[in-house]
Amino acid sequence: MEGNDIFKDELARYIQEKGFIWGPEPELYGGSAGFYTYGPLGKLLKNRVEEKIREVFTRNDYWEIEAPTIMPAKVWEASGHLRGFTDPLIVCRKCKSVYRADHLVEELMPGKADTSKNVMQLIKQYELKCPKCGHDFEETVKDHTLMMKTTVGVDTEAYNRPETATTTYLPFIRYADFFRKKVPFGVFQIGKAYRNEISPRQHVLRMREFTQAEGQLFIVKKDDWEKFDAVESGKISLVPSSGKPLTSTFGEMLERKLVKSKAYAWSLWIACRLFASMGIPESRMRLREHGPEEKAFYAAEAWDLEVEFNSFGWVECCGIHDRTDYDLKQHAKFSGQTLAINTENGKQVPHILEIAFGVDRVVYGLLDIYYEKKEKGHGLTKLKIPEHIAPVQAAVLPLVKKPELTRIARAVQAGLKHIISVYDETGSIGKRYLRQDEIGTPFCITVDFDSIKDNSVTVRERDTAAQNRVKVDEVAGVLEARMKS
Amino acid sequence: MEGNDIFKDELARYIQEKGFIWGPEPELYGGSAGFYTYGPLGKLLKNRVEEKIREVFTRNDYWEIEAPTIMPAKVWEASGHLRGFTDPLIVCRKCKSVYRADHLVEELMPGKADTSKNVMQLIKQYELKCPKCGHDFEETVKDHTLMMKTTVGVDTEAYNRPETATTTYLPFIRYADFFRKKVPFGVFQIGKAYRNEISPRQHVLRMREFTQAEGQLFIVKKDDWEKFDAVESGKISLVPSSGKPLTSTFGEMLERKLVKSKAYAWSLWIACRLFASMGIPESRMRLREHGPEEKAFYAAEAWDLEVEFNSFGWVECCGIHDRTDYDLKQHAKFSGQTLAINTENGKQVPHILEIAFGVDRVVYGLLDIYYEKKEKGHGLTKLKIPEHIAPVQAAVLPLVKKPELTRIARAVQAGLKHIISVYDETGSIGKRYLRQDEIGTPFCITVDFDSIKDNSVTVRERDTAAQNRVKVDEVAGVLEARMKS
Numbered sequence: 001m002e003g004n005d006i007f008k009d010e011l012a013r014y015i016q017e018k019g020f021i022w023g024p025e026p027e028l029y030g031g032s033a034g035f036y037t038y039g040p041l042g043k044l045l046k047n048r049v050e051e052k053i054r055e056v057f058t059r060n061d062y063w064e065i066e067a068p069t070i071m072p073a074k075v076w077e078a079s080g081h082l083r084g085f086t087d088p089l090i091v092c093r094k095c096k097s098v099y100r101a102d103h104l105v106e107e108l109m110p111g112k113a114d115t116s117k118n119v120m121q122l123i124k125q126y127e128l129k130c131p132k133c134g135h136d137f138e139e140t141v142k143d144h145t146l147m148m149k150t151t152v153g154v155d156t157e158a159y160n161r162p163e164t165a166t167t168t169y170l171p172f173i174r175y176a177d178f179f180r181k182k183v184p185f186g187v188f189q190i191g192k193a194y195r196n197e198i199s200p201r202q203h204v205l206r207m208r209e210f211t212q213a214e215g216q217l218f219i220v221k222k223d224d225w226e227k228f229d230a231v232e233s234g235k236i237s238l239v240p241s242s243g244k245p246l247t248s249t250f251g252e253m254l255e256r257k258l259v260k261s262k263a264y265a266w267s268l269w270i271a272c273r274l275f276a277s278m279g280i281p282e283s284r285m286r287l288r289e290h291g292p293e294e295k296a297f298y299a300a301e302a303w304d305l306e307v308e309f310n311s312f313g314w315v316e317c318c319g320i321h322d323r324t325d326y327d328l329k330q331h332a333k334f335s336g337q338t339l340a341i342n343t344e345n346g347k348q349v350p351h352i353l354e355i356a357f358g359v360d361r362v363v364y365g366l367l368d369i370y371y372e373k374k375e376k377g378h379g380l381t382k383l384k385i386p387e388h389i390a391p392v393q394a395a396v397l398p399l400v401k402k403p404e405l406t407r408i409a410r411a412v413q414a415g416l417k418h419i420i421s422v423y424d425e426t427g428s429i430g431k432r433y434l435r436q437d438e439i440g441t442p443f444c445i446t447v448d449f450d451s452i453k454d455n456s457v458t459v460r461e462r463d464t465a466a467q468n469r470v471k472v473d474e475v476a477g478v479l480e481a482r483m484k485s
Numbered sequence: 486m487e488g489n490d491i492f493k494d495e496l497a498r499y500i501q502e503k504g505f506i507w508g509p510e511p512e513l514y515g516g517s518a519g520f521y522t523y524g525p526l527g528k529l530l531k532n533r534v535e536e537k538i539r540e541v542f543t544r545n546d547y548w549e550i551e552a553p554t555i556m557p558a559k560v561w562e563a564s565g566h567l568r569g570f571t572d573p574l575i576v577c578r579k580c581k582s583v584y585r586a587d588h589l590v591e592e593l594m595p596g597k598a599d600t601s602k603n604v605m606q607l608i609k610q611y612e613l614k615c616p617k618c619g620h621d622f623e624e625t626v627k628d629h630t631l632m633m634k635t636t637v638g639v640d641t642e643a644y645n646r647p648e649t650a651t652t653t654y655l656p657f658i659r660y661a662d663f664f665r666k667k668v669p670f671g672v673f674q675i676g677k678a679y680r681n682e683i684s685p686r687q688h689v690l691r692m693r694e695f696t697q698a699e700g701q702l703f704i705v706k707k708d709d710w711e712k713f714d715a716v717e718s719g720k721i722s723l724v725p726s727s728g729k730p731l732t733s734t735f736g737e738m739l740e741r742k743l744v745k746s747k748a749y750a751w752s753l754w755i756a757c758r759l760f761a762s763m764g765i766p767e768s769r770m771r772l773r774e775h776g777p778e779e780k781a782f783y784a785a786e787a788w789d790l791e792v793e794f795n796s797f798g799w800v801e802c803c804g805i806h807d808r809t810d811y812d813l814k815q816h817a818k819f820s821g822q823t824l825a826i827n828t829e830n831g832k833q834v835p836h837i838l839e840i841a842f843g844v845d846r847v848v849y850g851l852l853d854i855y856y857e858k859k860e861k862g863h864g865l866t867k868l869k870i871p872e873h874i875a876p877v878q879a880a881v882l883p884l885v886k887k888p889e890l891t892r893i894a895r896a897v898q899a900g901l902k903h904i905i906s907v908y909d910e911t912g913s914i915g916k917r918y919l920r921q922d923e924i925g926t927p928f929c930i931t932v933d934f935d936s937i938k939d940n941s942v943t944v945r946e947r948d949t950a951a952q953n954r955v956k957v958d959e960v961a962g963v964l965e966a967r968m969k970s
Contacts, residue, residue, distance in 0.1 A: 019663040025552065026655045028820045029559050032637055037656055040548035040663060040672070047539075047549070054532075058905070063525035064532070067510065068694050069554075069677060070633070070645070074514050089639075098639055148555070150633045150645065152517055152681060152693065154574075154583055160555070160635065160645070170511045171522055178504040178525060180911070187525070192554060192677065196637060208637065209553050335513045420543070426665070 008311040034200030034208030044391035052277040062186035067167035073157040078334035079166040089144035092130035100198040146195040160194035188215035204360040214356035222261035231269045237286035279389035284308040298326035318357035325349040383440030394421040399448040409447040493796040519685030519693030529876035537762040547671035552652035558642040563819035564651040574629035577615035585683040631680040645679035649697045673700040689845040699841035707746035716754045722771035764874035769793040783811035803842035810834040868925030879906040884933040894932040
């Protein structure tokens with residue numbers, strides 16, 4: 001195995017064993033690829049990530065909504081998913097194993113997946129065989145839909161949504177009322193989406209059921225955007241579709257005509273702000289422009305935010321698109337309703353600037369980036385995750401399991417109202433510190449025999465192992481202040 | 486229309502128009518019964534409710550998890566949903582309209598739905614006809630499954646989960662590791678569940694896609710439960726399955742043998758605590774015991790928490806069940822794995838005490854209970870929702886739209902970091918107050934010309950219209966203190 005394959009396996013084991021993410025689920029029944037359960041620590045971490053998404057979007061005047069995850073076929077006809085949302089599938093003639101054809105070519109012939117040829121031609125040219133049994137494939141590549149079909153009522157064809165965004169666009173007429181018939185306005189959604197991938201891999205980076213977050217700005221005049229002035233001096237690493245990578249401010253992006261509008265440049269800033277708030281270091285982030293061949297036909301502008309993972313290198317984590325008036329016009333056409341707003345220039349169809357990303361990928365990224373294992377010694381695993389995003393923020397530890405200490409310890413824990421804490425009285429104090437280091441708890445609060453006399457406790461910091469004596473009354477305040485980021 | 490039908494319609498209109506809940510969705514395409522979108526205000530309210538659920542469960546040592554919403558058929562074979570989770574469906578011979586047969590009998594012949602006869606007999610006996618076209622029904626009542634089927638991979642039969650609980654039980658072996666092989670432990674989940682109801686009605690009280698919350702306590706010794714001591718003196722209204730309604734403490738419930746174990750009595754207390762924290766007044770809550778005929782065959786104890794709605798009267802909102810070792814034994818049998826834990830009495834299968842409820846029903850309940858409309862006068866609608874659960878907590882209002890005031894107002898809003906606030910500068914100040922009363926905002930903060938001189942603002946309270954002058958620096962602190970419940 002190569003270096004980062006060893007790391008990937010070690011990380012996957014850590015994620016399972018410590019109770020972050022379990023699966024594929026249902027493990028009890030052998031598992032189904034692409035489905036996972038967030039265990040207690042993973043769910044705390046995912047909740048923190050989602051809180052940060054809410055905080056950043058809300059402070060920037062986006063309003064959250066929650067739409068159904070199942071919608072009838074006509075919605076997906078309008079969005080284009082029913083026709084076009086497929087992957088090429090190939091089946092082994094003998095053992096009937098199925099593969100995603102383009103991935104198979106890439107894997108068996110790295111660098112040879114010439115996109116000008118169709119994938120069946122490549123399979124024939126390189127005489128590719130089934131990796132499981134060595135036999136030939138069937139003659140044709142099939143279109144495998146990623147849409148998960150179901151039925152509503154007695155016989156209405158419906159689908160689990162393949163993305164949240166379409167369901168966010170649909171209540172446009174309601175939004176227009178809610179925002180008192182004025183653009184711009186922003187809405188966001190965090191929720192489940194479903195894609196029936198042929199053979200999902202890469203842990204939670206490619207799931208069949210996943211959590212998406214997206215913010216949508218409905219706007220008419222994309223250059224009339226005062227909010228941009230406050231953020232234009234922010235800096236970010238860029239990989240334009242032509243020319244060299246560079247570091248630039250958002251203002252310079254506009255001046256160099258790397259982006260076309262102030263509101264779009266501001267959306268790029270929001271995306272970076274989101275990822276920084278969720279705990280991704282700025283040194284691990286960059287914006288990459290879509291080349292002409294990968295840009296969706298309706299997109300006027302398209303950049304990805306990429307994050308550098310230890311296990312997978314640079315990974316696409318967020319797409320920022322100027323979707324123009326495409327979506328509203330499609331739904332107007334298919335529904336027969338008018339989706340427009342009165343402006344000083346008459347009725348206009350707003351454009352939509354979208355920021356969309358997978359929440360699971362961020363959670364995995366945090367574990368990937370902050371997991372550390374010292375090669376020497378035993379039990380020296382640490383999760384050096386930023387304090388404000390740590391799943392458990394404090395552990396309360398009575399030095400020994402005696403009533404005079406446990407009583408104080410329980411009272412200390414009860415006082416930590418705005419902090420997620422655990423209480424642990426089992427094992428030596430050293431072992432308990434290591435246990436907390438392993439899951440990334442930034443603070444251990446130890447109650448010892450001096451506590452009875454001086455009404456103070458020892459606060460130990462995860463990253464430095466520094467210990468400070470703090471009055472019992474002040475612990476909550478001291479920790480809360482540290483959690484604000 | 487009867488009184489509460491008029492109220493129901495008025496409330497439904499209010500909920501739609503103010504941006505709480507929209508639907509049935511997709512409204513743009515005519516709608517599909519039983520699917521709704523939470524608009525901006527509804528989503529804020531639902532988030533608050535979910536935060537309270539998290540808070541109460543977490544403080545009582547339950548740990549949150551998040552499991553997939555789609556699981557393969559074998560899971561639902563084991564849980565019994567695949568065989569037994571059906572409603573009786575009847576079809577009109579002529580117009581092909583479909584009805585839920587038992588509901589049809591209840592509706593057309595109130596009080597005549599004799600459960601000793603099968604529903605087809607009743608339809609024949611009363612010569613019931615299709616309410617739409619007046620024709621006869623088909624000869625047989627069909628079993629309509631409530632399960633929404635889909636496909637995973639190429640051909641694996643799978644279902645959208647009809648409840649969250651089953652998916653919470655499945656990782657039992659993982660829990661045993663996480664909780665270091667010891668019971669009791671508690672886990673909870675908040676997430677989507679799906680039931681393909683034949684004809685969903687009653688707004689969000691009966692949805693095809695809904696949000697469930699449930700806490701599960703895995704336990705061996707149900708009477709060894711110290712936590713009960715702290716709550717036994719709490720009082721609650723009871724409707725036992727035999728005997729008269731009464732008010733009792735949880736301790737007395739145990740003494741009178743209305744419940745069998747301390748841990749179960751404590752679970753009833755947790756359910757009441759949850760509903761009180763979510764903002765339901767105690768005067769509107771009662772516990773009702775299941776009669777022998779409604780109790781599930783595996784349940785050792787079963788009570789419902791009911792809430793009194795203005796629109797629907799007493800409504801079942803939460804089920805608290807001692808599910809014994811039924812679920813773990815079923816999954817052990819179907820998976821062939823051992824689902825037990827080492828105890829001082831050898832390997833034992835823990836029992837499960839469940840608290841389960843629908844989140845949407847609580848959100849609707851809050852709107853139903855706190856909505857008030859003065860018959861006289863215009864625009865005198867108020868949502869007198871408790872401050873700590875209000876969707877928007879403060880509105881910042883510059884008296885007039887002049888830079889010297891809006892500048893201060895924007896700064897005041899920026900200072901409200903832990904409070905959800907809106908900024909509104911449109912319309913007369915009186916109109917803006919009414920607008921906030923309508924959506925339940927407890928505090929309006931007005932910036933006027935004196936603010937420039939005295940660096941203070943006026944804080945107006947929703948329920949009393951009382952106005953107090955508060956220093957700009959102190960506003961956030963004053964409001965935050967009020968939000969703590």
